[in-house]
Amino acid sequence: MPSRETTRRIPGAVVPAARRIHGVLLAGLRAVGAKIAGTLGRRPVRPRDRGGLGVAHGAVPAGVTVFDDAVPAVARLDPALLSALRRAGAAAAAAGIELRVNSGWRSPEYQSVLLREAVTKYGSEAEAARWVATPETSAHVAGEAVDIGPPASASWLSEHGAEYGLCRIYRNEPWHYELRPEAIEHGCPPRYADPSHDPRMRR
Structure with missing residues (x-):
């Protein structure tokens, strides 16, 4: 028992x-x-390590804003673009919106990895070209493009960006912005359907 x-x-x-x-x-x-x-x-999410190419090559940690000088993806943007982004960022902050950088400057090596991933994801180079440029043609590699998030922030910039010369370039990428100084007086130019329609991508 x-x-x-x-x-x-x-x-x-x-x-x-x-x-x-x-x-x-x-x-x-x-x-x-x-x-x-x-x-x-x-905890902040670390950027994805693509073949050992991390922050130094353009990967962006979570929560980075247009004011973060310590992150190369922000600090290595074209100075005129960065200045416009920070003016817009200050105005957005006054409206309770934070302009975060999901992607900015990228090294050619990092861009090559992104392109290979896109080919794998979309099944062909032609389809990948609708989303990711080559290192030779990418505005990100040149420091002349930035991807803004979250969606509410990109939406704010879509509405107000022309006041700072910041324009959406592609209809399929509501997060992608480039500097077009003439937009301050004349508004942003018509958008391309996607990067494959952009003449700059055919160099």
Whole structure:
């Protein structure tokens, strides 16, 4: 007969003490796991490491804004573009909007990796060209383009960007902006359907 020290009685059953201990431990582990998951969820997300090409080549950590000089993707943008972005960023902040940089300057090596990934994703070079330029033609590699997020921020810039000479260039990329100083007086030019329709991409 089991001793009192190893069992307890409940209506219609006898539960070994070991099972009770197992249940307590399992509940504790679940609680600790939930706490760790919650903590990790609040940590900044590191940029994806593409073949060892990280922040120095243009990868952007989460939460970077147009004011972050320490990040090469921002600091190596064309100075005129960066100045316009920061003027727009100040105005956006006054309206409660933060202009974050999802992508900016990129090294040729990083752009090559992105292009290879796009070919794999879309199944052909022609289809990939609708989304990613070659290193030789990319405005990002030249420091002349920036991708803005989140969507609410890109939407704000779409509405107000012309005041700062900042224009959307492609209809399929609501996040992609370039500097067009003439837009301040004349408005932004018509958008290309996608990069494959941009004459600059055919060099």
